[in-house]
Amino acid sequence: MNPVLQSGEFPAAGKDQVGGKAWCLAQISELGISIPKTWCVPCAVYENYITQTRLRDRIFLEINRKPFEQMRWEEIWDIALRIRNQFLTTPLPLDIRKNLSDLIEAYCGEKPLAVRSSAPGEDGSAASFAGLHESFINISGVEDILKHIKLVWASLYSDAALLYRKELGLDIQTSRMAVVIQELIPSDRSGIFFGVNPSDAGESVLEAVYGLNQALVDGDIAPDRWHLSRSSGRIIRHESPVRDRCAVVVPGGVSFTELTADLVQTPPLNDREVRRIWETGKQLETLFGRPQDVELTFLHDRLIILQSRPITSTGFTDTDEKRTWYLTLHRSYENLQALHEKITRDLIPEMIAEADRLGSKPLDDLSAEDLCREIEERQKIYDHWVSVYWADFIPFAHGIRLFGQVYNDAVTPEDPYEFMALLEKTGLKSMERNQLLENLADMIRSDAGLKTQLENDLAPGPDHPFSHLLDTFIAQFGDLSCTTGSGSECQYGAPAVIRLLMEFARRPAAAGSGIPHQRDTAALKEQYMAGFPAHRREFAEDLLHLGRESYRLRDDDNIHLGRIEARLFEAVQEGRRRLGDPATEEKDREMLARFPALSAAPSAPKQPDAPAADETAARRWFRSRQIVGQPAGPGIATGTARLVKTPQDLLSFKQGEILVCQGVDPNMTFVIPLASAVVEERGGMLIHGAIIAREYGLPCITGAPRAMQLIQDGTRITVDGYLGIITSHTKGL
Amino acid sequence: MENNRKQTLEQISALFASQDLAVLSTQKNNQPYSSLVAFAASSDLAHLYFLTPTTTRKYEHLTANPPVSILVNDSRNQADDIYRAVSVTGTGVAAVVDKAKDKGALELFLKKHPHLKEFASAPTTAFIRIAIHRYYMVSRFQNVVELEITP
Numbered sequence: 001m002n003p004v005l006q007s008g009e010f011p012a013a014g015k016d017q018v019g020g021k022a023w024c025l026a027q028i029s030e031l032g033i034s035i036p037k038t039w040c041v042p043c044a045v046y047e048n049y050i051t052q053t054r055l056r057d058r059i060f061l062e063i064n065r066k067p068f069e070q071m072r073w074e075e076i077w078d079i080a081l082r083i084r085n086q087f088l089t090t091p092l093p094l095d096i097r098k099n100l101s102d103l104i105e106a107y108c109g110e111k112p113l114a115v116r117s118s119a120p121g122e123d124g125s126a127a128s129f130a131g132l133h134e135s136f137i138n139i140s141g142v143e144d145i146l147k148h149i150k151l152v153w154a155s156l157y158s159d160a161a162l163l164y165r166k167e168l169g170l171d172i173q174t175s176r177m178a179v180v181i182q183e184l185i186p187s188d189r190s191g192i193f194f195g196v197n198p199s200d201a202g203e204s205v206l207e208a209v210y211g212l213n214q215a216l217v218d219g220d221i222a223p224d225r226w227h228l229s230r231s232s233g234r235i236i237r238h239e240s241p242v243r244d245r246c247a248v249v250v251p252g253g254v255s256f257t258e259l260t261a262d263l264v265q266t267p268p269l270n271d272r273e274v275r276r277i278w279e280t281g282k283q284l285e286t287l288f289g290r291p292q293d294v295e296l297t298f299l300h301d302r303l304i305i306l307q308s309r310p311i312t313s314t315g316f317t318d319t320d321e322k323r324t325w326y327l328t329l330h331r332s333y334e335n336l337q338a339l340h341e342k343i344t345r346d347l348i349p350e351m352i353a354e355a356d357r358l359g360s361k362p363l364d365d366l367s368a369e370d371l372c373r374e375i376e377e378r379q380k381i382y383d384h385w386v387s388v389y390w391a392d393f394i395p396f397a398h399g400i401r402l403f404g405q406v407y408n409d410a411v412t413p414e415d416p417y418e419f420m421a422l423l424e425k426t427g428l429k430s431m432e433r434n435q436l437l438e439n440l441a442d443m444i445r446s447d448a449g450l451k452t453q454l455e456n457d458l459a460p461g462p463d464h465p466f467s468h469l470l471d472t473f474i475a476q477f478g479d480l481s482c483t484t485g486s487g488s489e490c491q492y493g494a495p496a497v498i499r500l501l502m503e504f505a506r507r508p509a510a511a512g513s514g515i516p517h518q519r520d521t522a523a524l525k526e527q528y529m530a531g532f533p534a535h536r537r538e539f540a541e542d543l544l545h546l547g548r549e550s551y552r553l554r555d556d557d558n559i560h561l562g563r564i565e566a567r568l569f570e571a572v573q574e575g576r577r578r579l580g581d582p583a584t585e586e587k588d589r590e591m592l593a594r595f596p597a598l599s600a601a602p603s604a605p606k607q608p609d610a611p612a613a614d615e616t617a618a619r620r621w622f623r624s625r626q627i628v629g630q631p632a633g634p635g636i637a638t639g640t641a642r643l644v645k646t647p648q649d650l651l652s653f654k655q656g657e658i659l660v661c662q663g664v665d666p667n668m669t670f671v672i673p674l675a676s677a678v679v680e681e682r683g684g685m686l687i688h689g690a691i692i693a694r695e696y697g698l699p700c701i702t703g704a705p706r707a708m709q710l711i712q713d714g715t716r717i718t719v720d721g722y723l724g725i726i727t728s729h730t731k732g733l
Numbered sequence: 734m735e736n737n738r739k740q741t742l743e744q745i746s747a748l749f750a751s752q753d754l755a756v757l758s759t760q761k762n763n764q765p766y767s768s769l770v771a772f773a774a775s776s777d778l779a780h781l782y783f784l785t786p787t788t789t790r791k792y793e794h795l796t797a798n799p800p801v802s803i804l805v806n807d808s809r810n811q812a813d814d815i816y817r818a819v820s821v822t823g824t825g826v827a828a829v830v831d832k833a834k835d836k837g838a839l840e841l842f843l844k845k846h847p848h849l850k851e852f853a854s855a856p857t858t859a860f861i862r863i864a865i866h867r868y869y870m871v872s873r874f875q876n877v878v879e880l881e882i883t884p
Contacts, residue, residue, distance in 0.1 A: 057812035064816035066873070622738035625869065626877035710737070710878075725875055 003096065004103035004181070005040045017042040019118030019178035024288070024308050031287060033280060034304045036114075037183040039107055043120065043176035045096060046153050052093045059083055059157060065630075066683075066705060068165070074684025075703050077401060078630065080159040085408050085416035087154035092146065100149070101142050104181070112140045112184040112249060115148040116307075117155055119177050132160040133177070137214060138184055138249050145181065151409070152179045160330070185304055186249050187212060187297035189268040191223070193281045195291030196230060196311055203236065204228045204291075206277055208268045211246030213295060213306075214254050218332040221245055221256075224267045226274050233278035240267060252536050256334070269298075276303060284308050331398050333543065339396045340549055343557075347388060351560040354381060358567035359475065363574040368588035371575055372595045378568040379597065385564055393557040399550025400686050403543055410531025410540070417685055421521050422528065423548050424695060429556040430669045431695060436473050437670060440466065441504035451505065454498055470494060496651045503674060507655050555688060558665070572597055624710035624728060630683055631724035632690035633700030637677040638729075643713040644668070658719055660711050664689030672696055677719035679726055681707045701726060741870055741878055742778060745821050748805060749774045753846065756804045757783065759794035759827075766790055771849060772803070773842040779882050781823060781863045782830070782842045784853055792859055795827040801863060819872045825865040825882075832860045 001013060010018045010026040018026075022040040029035045050056040062079050071079075092100070117133035134155035136148045155161065156177045190213030197203035207216060207223035215221040222241035229236060243264050245256045269277070277296060280303060284292045288310065295306040331339070358378060366374060400423060407419035443466050444451050453460055460466050474494060525544070532540045575598040578584045584592075592598050642657040644650055650671050653659070659675040661668075663682035669692045672678065678693040683703025693700035699721030707726065711717060716729040755772040758765060768791045770783035781803060785792045795801055806820035832839055832853070839860055843850055852858055865882040 054812075060813050061816060061874075064813070064873070622741065622878065622880040624737075624877070625879045626871075626875055628873065628875040723875070730879065 001042060001044055002103065003041060003045045003099045004107060005042060006107070007035075007038045007040075010040060013040075013042055016120050017044060017178065019043065019120050019180070020309070021116060021118035021307055022178060022180050023118075025180070025305075027287060028284065028305050028308060031283065033283065034302060036185055036304060036306065039181045040118065041100065041149055041179040041181065043178045045100065046177050046179075048096055049092060049153070052096070053090045055086060055090050058086055062086075063157070063162070065628075066703065068162075070705050071703070072683045073159070073163070074682075074687060075630065076162045077159040078683075078685050080157055080162060081401075081404060081408070082416050083157040084151070084154040084405070085413075087150045088147070088408060088412045089414060090150075092150070097146070100146060104142050104145050108140075108145065108181065108183075110140050112138050112186075113145065114180075114182040114184050114306075115139050115145060115152055116180040116182065117152045117177060118180045119156065119175075132164055133158060137212070138253055149179045149181075153177050182306070184249065185297050185299050185306075187299050187304075190216060190295075190297040191269070191277070192216060193277050193292075193294040193296060194311060195281050195285050195293070197227065198311065200227075202230055204230045204233075204278060204281060206269075206274060209246060210243070210259060210263055210268050211248050211257075212254060213247075213297060215245075215247035215256070215334075217295075218334070220332055220334040221247065224269070226269075228274070228278055233275055233282075235271065235274060238267070243268075250535075252533055253539075273298070273303075280305070331395055331402070333402060333546070336396060336399045336402065336546055336550070337542075339392060340399070340546060343392060343396055343553060344549070347392060348553075348557070348560060351385060351557075351564060354385070355560065355563040355567060358564070363571055366574075368578065368584075368591045371571065371578070372591065372598075375568070375571045375575060375595070375597050378571050382564050382568045385561055389557060389561055393553065397550055397554045397686070399546045400554065403547025403550070406540075406543055407528055407531075411527055418524065419528075419547075420685070420694065422524055422544060423551040424521075424691075428552055428692070428695065429559040430692060433473075433476075433559070434670055434673050436469070436476070437501065437504055438673070440469055440473065440501050441507075443469070444501060444505035451502075454502060457495070459494075470497065473497070500651055500653075500670070503653070503655055507674070551691070554686075555669075555691060558688070623712075623730065625730065626728075627704050627707055627710055627726045629679070629701040629704030629707070629724045629726065630685065631700075631721055632685050632687075632702040633678070633693040633698055633721045635677070635697065635699035635721045636718065637699045637721075638716065638718040639676045641679075641711045641713060641715050641717045643708055643711065644671075645708070658717060659689075660707055660713075660717075661689075662708055663687065664692065672698065677701075677721065679704050679707050679711070679717075679719060681705065737878070738880055741868075741880055744819065744872075745778060745868055745870060746774070746776075748807060748819055748821055749778070751807060752805050754805075755781070755783070757791060758802045758804070759791050759798065761794040761797045766794055770803075771846050772805070773845040775838070775841065778868070779865055780838070781825075781865060782838055783861050783863075784842070784849060784858050785861060786855075787857050787859050792861075795861065796829065799826045799828060801825065801827045803863060816873050819870065821871075822869045823863065823865045823882075824867050824869075825863045827861050827863045830860045830862045835860075835862075838862065 001017065002009070005013055005018065007022075007026050007029055010022050015023040018040045022038065025035050025038050050059070062083055065079070066075070091097075114135060114137040116135040119133060134152055136151065139145055139148050156175055189208060189210055191206055191208030192213065194205040197205045206226045206228065209216045209221050209223045216223050224241065224243070225239040227236040228234065243259055246259055247254050248257050280296075281292060281294055284294060284305075288308070290310045292308045293311045294308045297304050297306055358381070361374070363371065363374065403423070404417075404419045407422070408416055411418070444454065450460060450464075450466055474497065528544070529537055529540055575592050575595065579589060579592050579598060637658065639656050639658045640654075641660050642649070642653055644653070644659060644661040647668065650668055653671045653674055655674045656676050657674070658677045658679060659671060660679045661681070663680050664672075664678065665688070669688060672692050673696060675698060677699040678689050678701070680687070680689045680700075680702045681704055684690065685702065687702060690700050690702050699719045701719055701721060701724050704726055711726065711728060718727045718729070720727070753771055754769050756767050757770050758767045760766060768789070770785065770791075772781050772783045774781050802822055802824045804820060804822045806818055808814040808818035808820070830838060839853065842860070843853060853860065867879060867881050869877060869879050871877050
């Protein structure tokens with residue numbers, strides 16, 4: 001079989017070889033409906049490639065690192081990133097490369113093209129895998145096409161595909177991918193036709209925009225929308241959005257351009273064209289036996305069908321809401337840019353102002369009734385910001401991932417996380433906080449009198465510079481014992497911070513910024529920029545900025561949210577104080593006691609684990625010698641494991657201990673300068689603990705399954721941050 | 734932890750049931766040596782049994798130096814073994830069992846390896862029992878757990 005097939009050859013090759021998309025296009029074309037000039041790289045080429053290069057074995061290792069059901073979305077994304085990079089860094093064997101190049105050269109020349117996935121089973125009648133695999137548009141020249149063929153193959157293991165692996169039947173031994181290469185239509189208008197409206201079976205829906213339909217698919221431009229009678233094609237209603245932009249082909253990619261005043265006023269399709277699309281949609285429904293989701297475009301007045309597949313709303317009738325939500329985290333550059341503006345211009349200043357405003361409200365003057373009202377008000381404010389956090393801040397963190405992918409595509413580095421070095425050292429709020437802690441510790445180190453005073457639980461006078469700085473610290477960052485969303489309480493105050501500072505002061509003074517880990521990133525940046533043609537460098541620079549902002553804010557937003565939460569707890573604490581105060585009047589006490597936020601007792605202090613009931617069982621031990629997680633910060637360290645289950649545990653954290661926890665909350669990261677390594681059960685390379693550990697150059701392992709259960713508090717462990725292995729030291733063999 | 738122990742013991746049991754052969758490691762005069770043996774395990778996993786002619790190097794070694802280790806694994810010589818395969822090492826002390834006296838143990842062994850009946854009955858075949866001290870189980874490439882069987 002030829003490594004590149006022309007559309008006339010698809011039927012003979014079979015659907016198993018050309019995949020669903022190519023197969024459907026060939027059938028559409030036979031019906032006399034226009035499709036772009038289409039070629040296909042059949043599955044056999046993919047199979048040859050992964051077999052000859054032994055990439056198959058490497059992918060297998062990646063996806064079997066850990067049982068899928070134990071993985072978080074972040075870890076799945078990491079796997080997809082690493083596999084994608086393996087495809088990028090594994091060259092095509094010479095014979096495959098030559099055969100492909102010769103035919104691509106002959107068929108496509110230098111024409112701009114779209115390179116799309118066409119997996120067997122994809123777009124079939126049983127399931128439609130819309131959006132799980134990748135497509136690229138405006139690709140030209142043999143080298144670029146070959147690279148994008150590999151990227152389409154890699155998307156067989158995209159994070160979305162891995163999430164849906166059960167439905168996809170994604171088995172590395174049998175999964176295959178064909179690639180469709182299509183002539184790119186420099187269309188003036190594009191759209192998507194849904195043969196049946198998922199929320200109204202009597203309707204068909206047509207969405208259309210000016211320019212390419214890339215922007216419509218990504219949701220970057222609001223389309224005109226027509227609701228049609230499914231049976232007659234009659235227009236039931238037409239919804240017009242504010243039309244302002246369209247996506248157009250520019251050298252090396254796609255860009256947005258403003259619409260002319262005339263087009264702003266005119267829907268992209270007239271009634272006659274809408275009718276024509278409905279008729280074509282009906283033809284396709286008859287051809288494939290089911291209502292179709294049709295991607296279409298117009299070149300001048302010619303209607304061209306780009307692809308057609310059976311209708312499904314999100315690819316599947318998905319009952320797993322969380323999974324659907326993960327997929328919404330994939331944001332386009334455009335979308336992230338808008339989000340960035342919203343976050344930096346509006347949301348963060350609002351959060352800071354809110355925390356300041358609440359902080360300046362004196363609580364002790366309030367009557368019992370007003371205090372209850374104040375708690376209610378603060379709870380509402382806090383809840384509001386938690387919802388903003390999920391709606392805007394978390395999706396914005398995807399900027400790190402988008403940058404990582406673009407960096408890897410441009411640079412093809414051996415280390416798929418090399419891009420992280422370009423994002424670090426961006427002035428994290430938590431680093432600023434830790435620097436203040438260092439300054440306070442320095443005061444203790446250099447002032448023996450102060451040290452003795454603090455050791456004896458004597459507070460220095462209010463005018464002492466230490467007291468000033470401590471007040472500033474608490475005002476700015478709270479007293480460290482609140483954690484986002486955990487419902488824990490700020491009940492420790494200054495004494496707890498002082499205890500922690502004494503621990504900081506026991507370490508030798510940190511040099512310079514207190515951050516030992518510095519890396520020259522100028523060369524990396526140069527290499528990144530060199531991966532783009534001159535006209536794309538501005539985009540590359542902007543994306544780097546976006547990635548850095550995403551990285552920085554990923555941490556900062558939690559600190560700001562923590563400050564608002566601290567104000568809520570402050571009010572709750574005041575209520576509790578009054579409840580316990582004998583001077584409180586009886587009617588006030590009754591009112592406070594009835595108030596729901598105050599009637600719940602504060603959580604009981606942690607009980608030590610019960611001793612093993614069965615003495616024999618204790619003697620005949622079980623222990624974990626090695627646990628494997630994901631290496632998330634290079635380096636190796638040995639020390640005492642300190643299991644942190646509650647924020648309270650952090651306050652007794654000792655210098656040189658290894659922080660072992662379920663997940664490092666951003667408001668917990670203040671102990672990281674004391675730690676010699678970090679182990680987290682929660683997985684992912686880009687989670688807070690990993691980010692801060694890397695900033696401090698500490699060995700870090702994330703996604704260590706059941707670490708909290710398998711590692712015993714106080715035992716000696718070694719953290720190998722290169723391999724992701726945690727070793728418990730045992731006596732004897 | 735007790736649950737983990739139970740679960741691990743079940744995994745080891747299942748592995749032992751699925752495999753006929755084990756790699757036995759012995760040593761004498763600073764000279765280590767490994768050999769393949771057909772093995773069976775007692776239901777509590779405290780003992781492993783195998784047969785050996787008394788003329789073998791392993792027999793010579795283990796009678797001179799009873800501490801031995803034994804490895805059982807389910808690899809299939811495929812690339813995916815690295816993650817899929819489970820390997821268990823047992824360490825303990827080997828002793829020669831009197832075949833005439835400990836009939837129960839020999840029956841247990843022959844139930845798993847009936848084709849070795851003739852081999853077992855030869856006067857020059859020794860029946861060996863390893864009293865296990867500890868097991869070390871490795872899964873998914875580098876996950877290692879240890880458990881004590883006898884103190």
